[in-house]
Amino acid sequence: MDIRRHRLQNGLRVAVVPIPGLLSAAVLLAIEAGQWFEPIGRPGVARLCSLAMLRGTTTRDAKTWADALDAIGAAARLDVGAHAATFSAQSLGSDLDALLELMADAVINPAFADKEVELVRQQTVAQIEEDARNTRAVAERTWRELVYPKGHPFRARPIGDLDVVRAATAEQLRDHHRRAIRPDGAVLVVAGGVEAQQVFDASANAFATWRSGAAREARTIPEVRLATALRKIEVVPDKTQSDVVLGWPGLPRTDPRFVAARVTNMVFAADTFASRAGHVVRDELGLAYYVFSTLGGSRGQSPWVVRMGVNPINVERAVSTTLDELRKIVEGKVSEDDLELAQDKLVGELDVARESPAGVASLLLEGEVFELGPDYAERYPRELRAVTLDQVVEIARTFLPPEKHGLAIAGPPLPERD
Amino acid sequence: MARLLCIPVVTDAPASRRLDNGLLMHALEARHAPVVSLWVWYQVGGRNEVPGTTGMSHFLEHMLFKGTPKHPKGDLDKLLARYGALWNAFTSEDVTCYFETVPAERYPVALDLEADRMRNALITAEETEAERNVIVSEREGLENDPSFLLGEQLQAVAFSRHPYAQGVIGSKEEIKLMTRDGLYAHYRRHYAPNNAYFIVAGDAPAEELLDRAANAFGPLDAEVPIEQPKAPEPPQYGEKRVIVRRAGGALPIIQIGHKAPRASDPRSAALSALAVALGGATAGGGEAASGRSARLYRALVDTGLATTVDASYQLMKDPYLFVAEAHLRPGVTHDRVERVILEELEKMARSALSDEEFGRVRRQMLSASAFMTDTVTWRAFRFGQLLATGAASSLGEWYERLAAVTAEDVRAVAESVFQEKGRVVGWFVPEQS
Numbered sequence: 001m002d003i004r005r006h007r008l009q010n011g012l013r014v015a016v017v018p019i020p021g022l023l024s025a026a027v028l029l030a031i032e033a034g035q036w037f038e039p040i041g042r043p044g045v046a047r048l049c050s051l052a053m054l055r056g057t058t059t060r061d062a063k064t065w066a067d068a069l070d071a072i073g074a075a076a077r078l079d080v081g082a083h084a085a086t087f088s089a090q091s092l093g094s095d096l097d098a099l100l101e102l103m104a105d106a107v108i109n110p111a112f113a114d115k116e117v118e119l120v121r122q123q124t125v126a127q128i129e130e131d132a133r134n135t136r137a138v139a140e141r142t143w144r145e146l147v148y149p150k151g152h153p154f155r156a157r158p159i160g161d162l163d164v165v166r167a168a169t170a171e172q173l174r175d176h177h178r179r180a181i182r183p184d185g186a187v188l189v190v191a192g193g194v195e196a197q198q199v200f201d202a203s204a205n206a207f208a209t210w211r212s213g214a215a216r217e218a219r220t221i222p223e224v225r226l227a228t229a230l231r232k233i234e235v236v237p238d239k240t241q242s243d244v245v246l247g248w249p250g251l252p253r254t255d256p257r258f259v260a261a262r263v264t265n266m267v268f269a270a271d272t273f274a275s276r277a278g279h280v281v282r283d284e285l286g287l288a289y290y291v292f293s294t295l296g297g298s299r300g301q302s303p304w305v306v307r308m309g310v311n312p313i314n315v316e317r318a319v320s321t322t323l324d325e326l327r328k329i330v331e332g333k334v335s336e337d338d339l340e341l342a343q344d345k346l347v348g349e350l351d352v353a354r355e356s357p358a359g360v361a362s363l364l365l366e367g368e369v370f371e372l373g374p375d376y377a378e379r380y381p382r383e384l385r386a387v388t389l390d391q392v393v394e395i396a397r398t399f400l401p402p403e404k405h406g407l408a409i410a411g412p413p414l415p416e417r418d
Numbered sequence: 419m420a421r422l423l424c425i426p427v428v429t430d431a432p433a434s435r436r437l438d439n440g441l442l443m444h445a446l447e448a449r450h451a452p453v454v455s456l457w458v459w460y461q462v463g464g465r466n467e468v469p470g471t472t473g474m475s476h477f478l479e480h481m482l483f484k485g486t487p488k489h490p491k492g493d494l495d496k497l498l499a500r501y502g503a504l505w506n507a508f509t510s511e512d513v514t515c516y517f518e519t520v521p522a523e524r525y526p527v528a529l530d531l532e533a534d535r536m537r538n539a540l541i542t543a544e545e546t547e548a549e550r551n552v553i554v555s556e557r558e559g560l561e562n563d564p565s566f567l568l569g570e571q572l573q574a575v576a577f578s579r580h581p582y583a584q585g586v587i588g589s590k591e592e593i594k595l596m597t598r599d600g601l602y603a604h605y606r607r608h609y610a611p612n613n614a615y616f617i618v619a620g621d622a623p624a625e626e627l628l629d630r631a632a633n634a635f636g637p638l639d640a641e642v643p644i645e646q647p648k649a650p651e652p653p654q655y656g657e658k659r660v661i662v663r664r665a666g667g668a669l670p671i672i673q674i675g676h677k678a679p680r681a682s683d684p685r686s687a688a689l690s691a692l693a694v695a696l697g698g699a700t701a702g703g704g705e706a707a708s709g710r711s712a713r714l715y716r717a718l719v720d721t722g723l724a725t726t727v728d729a730s731y732q733l734m735k736d737p738y739l740f741v742a743e744a745h746l747r748p749g750v751t752h753d754r755v756e757r758v759i760l761e762e763l764e765k766m767a768r769s770a771l772s773d774e775e776f777g778r779v780r781r782q783m784l785s786a787s788a789f790m791t792d793t794v795t796w797r798a799f800r801f802g803q804l805l806a807t808g809a810a811s812s813l814g815e816w817y818e819r820l821a822a823v824t825a826e827d828v829r830a831v832a833e834s835v836f837q838e839k840g841r842v843v844g845w846f847v848p849e850q851s
Contacts, residue, residue, distance in 0.1 A: 241555065273492075
């Protein structure tokens with residue numbers, strides 16, 4: 001890949017991959033304003049702030065900004081995750097200047113008008129109420145509350161706590177915006193039918209007035225380790241399927257063992273065909289329609305979880321089968337073929353992701369956000385290939401102890417256990 | 419107007435070939451990435467089922483992943499996983515479709531898989547039993563979603579004769595009754611080269627892509643041609659209504675469907691524009707920034723009546739539904755939101771969009787087409803969808819039809835579709851647990 005980089009005077013880092021022959025360009029603007037950077041005790045403020053940023057600026061009201069975005073036919077959204085608030089968009093290459101100008105306006109000059117803050121608050125309250133009847137959302141919330149202690153940035157889902165959302169003020173959102181929505185630590189990645197210099201010039205114009213405020217306060221979060229198996233069942237009325245979240249607190253993306261952990265995740269449960277638990281639970285035993293694991297990347301211990309959709313009568317068997325597969329890894333009963341399959345899958349996916357501008361931008365983003373080095377895109381496949389069986393076993397023993405997990409089940413009542 | 423004229427044009431012209439066994443093949447070059455995406459579209463779906471066998475095409479789709487004599491279960495799965503392939507399948511009312519996106523040098527492996535399972539799937543009794551649980555689990559997962567429950571009922575009420583009433587996944591009871599022999603007979607009848615399209619897009623000359631495909635699929639025998647089901651939906655003579663009451667959701671939902679023309683109808687491009695005007699070109703909840711200039715967003719979300727809105731017109735073989743959907747804010751009544759939606763639909767039928775508003779709609783629609791064709795997988799999918807439904811014979815033709823739509827076309831099609839006699843209204847009413 002032909003990666004061009006540039007740093008603006010305000011610290012915003014820009015990376016571009018021109019792809020000749022394409023009509024459009026994908027844009028990812030990742031700002032270090034996710035849950036990890038949220039005010040302690042106020043889960044949900046980061047997402048509310050982001051939603052309010054899309055509801056008008058000091059130069060354009062909400063309607064005018066939305067009209068301008070749709071007038072260039074761009075697709076755009078702003079999501080808050082564990083690490084970043086990420087503005088993701090796609091436009092025709094010829095519209096990139098206009099798109100970046102609109103994104104910059106929302107990022108730099110949000111108005112936080114009372115009426116608009118109230119609208120996003122009510123939307124969020126309604127979503128939280130809806131999520132209380134959504135088995136996947138309930139399982140996710142329950143698992144986080146089992147595993148992370150009070151005050152931990154990942155104890156709540158990004159949507160936050162109902163009480164916090166109800167009480168949030170426009171001034172609190174402005175305060176979060178001043179502290180967290182800043183160019184230092186932010187990354188702009190563009191891939192597609194554009195020239196690198198065009199992107200550098202356009203981003204310099206659009207984001208010239210973006211400034212970082214006072215230095216960030218250092219944040220120390222105690223390490224989370226589970227001492228035993230924790231389990232909680234939440235009955236959600238009038239449902240037919242149980243959603244299950246089984247997991248552990250993960251490890252920071254900056255931990256040197258993270259790449260080995262990603263390979264371990266693939267060996268264990270990340271994929272139905274390439275992973276042991278996925279293959280056995282769905283393909284061999286037919287216990288679940290979906291089963292997969294994810295390992296989040298952030299500056300903290302993001303969730304490392306297996307998610308399953310299972311009939312209530314099969315929940316216990318699906319969970320015990322998954323843990324049995326994990327025990328085999330922990331006990332070293334994992335073959336070179338298991339490891340090679342996982343590595344091939346992870347490396348092969350990098351090639352296939354190049355089929356789209358959004359895929360190329362995503363390939364770049366992680367290395368740019370966590371400053372993994374200018375050669376990261378070339379180095380990463382080699383690092384995946386270099387992981388050994390011993391490392392996989394060690395990672396599983398350290399981070400995935402089968403007897404010390406969190407298990408949340410949401411859905412109909414489960415049958416009595418034997 | 420200058421901005422409208424500078425939209426790049428999607429000009430893909432496919433290379434096409436028909437094999438002696440009847441398989442229609444089309445290839446598109448996509449040279450920006452070292453990948454190939456291939457799709458096999460079978461002309462079988464929910465429309466080919468009768469009561470007692472609903473869900474059979476979808477069940478069969480699952481069984482096509484269970485191996486052949488040449489490639490036992492797990493064999494090619496692992497191989498494709500090793501290549502990092504993006505691969506899956508789906509079943510709709512009209513078609514069943516299988517695809518693989520793979521590194522370009524692995525194209526022959528994916529071809530081998532698809533050619534082999536077109537005629538040689540094992541479909542054993544043992545695997546049928548194991549997969550039955552998975553499909554029941556899939557069905558139960560969908561039942562957890564109030565929007566699915568309401569949509570399924572809306573579809574069932576909307577069609578009195580056409581098999582579109584049955585949906586795709588089938589009832590849980592019928593899934594439990596499905597037999598191995600029934601599935602196998604369905605397979606042998608419908609999975610044949612003369613009942614399929616093969617589409618490929620990728621990093622090689624189009625003729626070369628077709629040559630390789632011809633080598634893989636050429637030796638397969640044709641099947642006795644299938645008579646497609648003919649159960650035309652009779653005219654509807656008044657609004658129909660359905661209410662779903664369950665404790666499984668917290669927020670009320672409204673879906674309003676109107677009978678709409680099939681994909682091959684000359685008005686299908688204008689209907690696509692109408693959906694963008696009402697619901698935007700991209701969906702996505704509160705985090706979505708685009709599509710907020712759409713009529714329903716302005717009338718329902720900006721005003722605090724709903725949390726999300728959508729408007730959809732699907733490309734289908736036979737006349738189907740244009741559906742508007744809203745998830746209501748707590749405390750807002752169905753009556754009120756239904757009235758607002760119907761008022762907005764009526765406005766669309768009464769007055770043409772202004773130049774400014776129509777410019778936004780057109781721009782979103784054409785940009786979305788370009789975004790789709792810039793991804794190899796979606797370029798191949800879109801092309802196959804246009805062919806399989808009869809909407810157009812190429813991406814370029816469809817793009818030109820979208821680009822030719824006028825504001826008056828949108829008004830006129832709204833007037834013809836948004837009729838009380840063709841309407842079906844569904845309410846999801848959450849009950850206290």
